Amino acid sequence: MSKNNINxxxxxxxxTLAEEIESVEQTNDNYVSMVVKPDSFxxxxxxxxxxxxYVIPVAAGGVDYPxxxxxxxxxxxxxxxxxxxxxxxxxxxRDDPRLPTLTTVWDGMSFHEREAYEMFGIDFEGHENLxxxxxxxxxxxxxxxxxxxxxxxxx
Amino acid sequence: xxxxxxxxEIMRMSWGPQHPMSGQTRVLLDVDGEKVHKIIADLGFxxxxxxxxxxxxxxxxxxxxxxxxxxxxxxxxxxxxxxxxDKAYGLEVPERANWIRSxxxxxxxxxxxxxxxxxxxxxxxxxxxxxLWTTVDREILLDLFxxxxxxxxxxxxxLPGGVHKDLPEGFKENVIKGVQYLRRRFxxxxxxxxxxxxxxxxxxxxxxxxxxxxxxxxxxxxxxRGSGIDIDMRKDEPYAAYGDLDWEVITEDACDVMARTxxxxxEIGQSLNMMEQIAKEIPExxxxxxxxxxxxxxxxxxxxxxETGRGELGIHMFTDGTTNPCRVxxxxxxxxxxxxxxxxxxxxxxxxxxxxxxINSIDPWYLDSDR
Numbered sequence: 001m002s003k004n005n006i007n008x009x010x011x012x013x014x015x016t017l018a019e020e021i022e023s024v025e026q027t028n029d030n031y032v033s034m035v036v037k038p039d040s041f042x043x044x045x046x047x048x049x050x051x052x053x054y055v056i057p058v059a060a061g062g063v064d065y066p067x068x069x070x071x072x073x074x075x076x077x078x079x080x081x082x083x084x085x086x087x088x089x090x091x092x093x094r095d096d097p098r099l100p101t102l103t104t105v106w107d108g109m110s111f112h113e114r115e116a117y118e119m120f121g122i123d124f125e126g127h128e129n130l131x132x133x134x135x136x137x138x139x140x141x142x143x144x145x146x147x148x149x150x151x152x153x154x155x
Numbered sequence: 156x157x158x159x160x161x162x163x164e165i166m167r168m169s170w171g172p173q174h175p176m177s178g179q180t181r182v183l184l185d186v187d188g189e190k191v192h193k194i195i196a197d198l199g200f201x202x203x204x205x206x207x208x209x210x211x212x213x214x215x216x217x218x219x220x221x222x223x224x225x226x227x228x229x230x231x232x233x234x235x236x237x238x239x240x241d242k243a244y245g246l247e248v249p250e251r252a253n254w255i256r257s258x259x260x261x262x263x264x265x266x267x268x269x270x271x272x273x274x275x276x277x278x279x280x281x282x283x284x285x286x287l288w289t290t291v292d293r294e295i296l297l298d299l300f301x302x303x304x305x306x307x308x309x310x311x312x313x314l315p316g317g318v319h320k321d322l323p324e325g326f327k328e329n330v331i332k333g334v335q336y337l338r339r340r341f342x343x344x345x346x347x348x349x350x351x352x353x354x355x356x357x358x359x360x361x362x363x364x365x366x367x368x369x370x371x372x373x374x375x376x377x378x379x380r381g382s383g384i385d386i387d388m389r390k391d392e393p394y395a396a397y398g399d400l401d402w403e404v405i406t407e408d409a410c411d412v413m414a415r416t417x418x419x420x421x422e423i424g425q426s427l428n429m430m431e432q433i434a435k436e437i438p439e440x441x442x443x444x445x446x447x448x449x450x451x452x453x454x455x456x457x458x459x460x461x462e463t464g465r466g467e468l469g470i471h472m473f474t475d476g477t478t479n480p481c482r483v484x485x486x487x488x489x490x491x492x493x494x495x496x497x498x499x500x501x502x503x504x505x506x507x508x509x510x511x512x513x514i515n516s517i518d519p520w521y522l523d524s525d526r
Contacts, residue, residue: 030392031458057373058469059486076469076486080370080384083391085460087471108373111198111494134199134525144207145482 005082006032009052020044027087035072035089038099045075045088045105053079054086057108062120064147069094071120071146075102075109092122101127119145165192168507172200176278176511179521180493189507194500196493202525209483214240214315215448217480222309224487225523227270229309230263231463232523236483237313238394238459239472243452243480246316250396251440255318257396258330258433259303261426265337266296267464268419268426271518275416276348278511279357285348292340295333302326317443330434334427341423349420358413362499362513365410372498373491376466377422378517381415383408388462400429412516419518449478465489465518489524492517 006026013024013034020040027033036044048054058076065071075088092099101124103110111133113124118132121143132139142149165185171177179200185193205224209217221236222229234256241248248256273289276282297307302323304310312319348354364374369382379386387404389397405421407414452474460469466488473482496517499505505513 027456027458055370058375058467058491059484061471061484061486063473063482063484074471074484076471078386080386083386085458085469087458106373107371107498108491108494111490132199134202136199144204149207 005084006030009084013052017044017047031085031087033087033089035091038090038092041090042100042102042105045102048077048086048088049105053081054088055106056080057106057112058085060102060109060112060116062116062122062145064094064120064145066094066147071097071122073099073116073122075106075112077106097122098125099123100125103127119143121146170507170510174511176274176515178519179525180519182510182514184507184510186507191500191505191507191510194497194510196497198490198493198521199525201522205526206483206485209480211479213448213478214243214450214452214474214480217483218311218313221485222311223522224485224526225267225463225465225489225520226308227520228263228267228464230259230312231267231461232468233311233313234260234395235459235461235463235468235470236472237315238461239457239470240315240452242457242459243455243472243474244315244446244450245453246444246446248317249441249444250438251321252317252442253396254399254433254437255322255442256313257400258430258437259300259312259318260395261429261433262296262299264464265423265426265430266293268423269293269296271419271464271515272344272348272416272423275512275515276354278515279354280508281351281353281357282348285344288340288344292337295336299326299329299333302329314443314446316446317441319443321442322437327434327437330430334431334434337423338427341420341427345420349417355413357512358416358516359409359411361412361509362503362505362516363410364495364499364502368498368502369410369495372495374466374495375488375491376463376518377415377418378466378492378495380404380406381418381516382410386467388460388467392460394459394461396433400432402429412512415516415518451476451478452480463488463523465520465523466492468523485526487523487526489519489521493519493524 022035024034054077056078060075063072070091077086114133116122118135168184170182172181181197183195205220208220222233224232269289273286276285301307304312366382385404385406402425454476456473458471469486471484472480475481
């Protein structure tokens with residue numbers, strides 16, 4: 001992915017999706033990070049798949065920012081034509097983390113959303129099978145990848 | 156694991172974790188007689204919380220748990236983490252160190268593919284001895300690892316900014332000898348197994364993964380290249396010395412189990428060529444840059460992608476100006492491929508006897524999917 005293509009992508013996103021996104025920027029080397037407003041989360045995802053060619057679901061996972069009382073859900077996507085990775089992000093509140101599922105857009109995100117559900121407690125509305133993926137079914141220890149997880153009370 | 160209601164004529168059976176071919180996972184199969192209607196993967200038997208462990212370690216100390224994510228392919232996993240750490244510290248890796256990294260990675264890839272090929276031959280049910288042959292041939296590589304790094308498994312050889320040790324005396328000659336021996340062996344394998352009629356009937360036209368499905372479901376590595384899509388991080392985003400080496404991305408168009416097996420097989424050939432080229436042309440120079448284990452990485456985030464034996468591995472490292480990273484997200488290849496495996500039963504007609512062959516063609520490594 002050349003620098004020009006990245007700049008073209010960023011400017012075209014800024015032009016067409018100015019209303020829907022909070023920011024789009026080049027993070028390091030070859031990656032672009034895009035933060036979307038929660039209201040247009042699914043709509044922009046569909047546009048990324050259909051219009052910008054991001055058809056490969058790579059992974060998804062959360063990051064916890066307890067000081068700012070928010071979590072960020074990050075979806076990693078690849079465009080098979082340009083081989084270029086996009087991190088598609090949305091902020092959710094820590095008190096009531098809810099998001100519509102993106103498995104309707106990218107089928108392969110199913111496992112990754114299940115993992116974010118058990119590790120961060122983000123509730124994906126509309127996910128067909130939202131059950132823990134890696135943790136045991138009897139797990140009562142809280143959400144392990146949140147920053148305030150201490151590992152106490154875990155059996 | 157929730158277990159939804161199923162139709163009376165369909166039986167749900169548990170395959171693994173005690174099945175000899177399943178590895179450390181359980182797979183639930185909805186079967187009607189011999190036919191498999193649905194596959195449900197139950198992962199997490201080897202979940203160790205590596206992402207959480209990494210938050211409590213320095214960047215350098217994190218190499219050790221990451222190295223244990225996939226024992227058979229540990230160099231390719233740890234190079235992803237080390238490349239991210241290089242970026243976080245802003246270290247310029249010397250050219251010779253990059254070539255040594257590529258050499259170790261290719262040896263590790265052959266090790267991993269040989270393991271997969273041995274299991275694949277065993278899974279068909281006709282060639283149980285082949286797993287022993289590949290195990291013996293892997294000794295050649297393990298001896299080379301031992302000579303270079305001091306350990307046969309899990310060698311923690313890469314450092315941010317370089318590698319631990321330089322090539323010992325006579326190592327290049329041993330590499331070339333090993334390459335010549337393995338090339339001879341692969342000719343035997345090809346004639347005895349891959350072109351064997353019994354192997355062909357178990358693998359041809361089984362578990363077909365069309366290119367559009369491979370992309371949609373997120374397949375990666377040989378599973379994706381077996382569907383004719385030439386995505387390989389070593390070419391798309393060259394790290395270590397891959398930009399300077401002569402090699403090509405292997406693809407097969409048949410999309411079935413045989414295609415995925417052949418991709419691995421030809422990739423071993425490419426890796427052997429690379430090993431030989433590195434042994435002959437490796438540049439002289441320093442092997443590491445000065446680096447303190449308690450160095451602080453400036454605040455930021457760094458994402459790297461590398462090609463492991465099983466596909467694309469992504470490491471997303473968030474640093475906050477302390478010695479420890481504040482979050483490391485690992486995007487493992489096997490988790491993506493396990494989802495593809497789960498959906499293959501819907502795309503194809505499959506019998507219970509096909510399950511070991513199909514799961515090994517995807518080649519999941521549960522230590523890396525579970526983390």
